[in-house]
Amino acid sequence: xxxxxxxxxxxxxxxxxxxxxxxxxxxxxxxxxxxxxxxxxxxxxxxxxxxxxxxxxxxxxxxxxxxxxxxxxxxxxxxxxxxxxxxxxxxxxxxxxxxxxxxxxxx
Numbered sequence: 001x002x003x004x005x006x007x008x009x010x011x012x013x014x015x016x017x018x019x020x021x022x023x024x025x026x027x028x029x030x031x032x033x034x035x036x037x038x039x040x041x042x043x044x045x046x047x048x049x050x051x052x053x054x055x056x057x058x059x060x061x062x063x064x065x066x067x068x069x070x071x072x073x074x075x076x077x078x079x080x081x082x083x084x085x086x087x088x089x090x091x092x093x094x095x096x097x098x099x100x101x102x103x104x105x106x107x
């Protein structure tokens with residue numbers, strides 16, 4: 001999927017419309033409407049998946065950070081170490097989902 005900023009320029013270069021760019025093929029008049037609807041549905045599905053990954057990222061990063069901060073005030077011991085490692089793992093998972101989100105939106 002090309003960056004949204006470049007879509008218009010790509011269409012001008014290849015002398016196609018945005019619907020043909022998203023479909024990856026030249027469209028006849030009878031196929032145009034059907035492909036337009038398919039592209040819109042596909043776009044909504046992708047947006048829904050991106051929102052889901054962002055929510056997962058926010059959940060893991062936030063919870064991991066909260067748990068990690070709470071270990072600062074816990075008494076020393078094995079439990080503190082285990083909880084700290086679990087919190088860092090949660091933050092790592094959150095960063096993983098955040099990187100997938102950023103890659104999709106082009107950051």
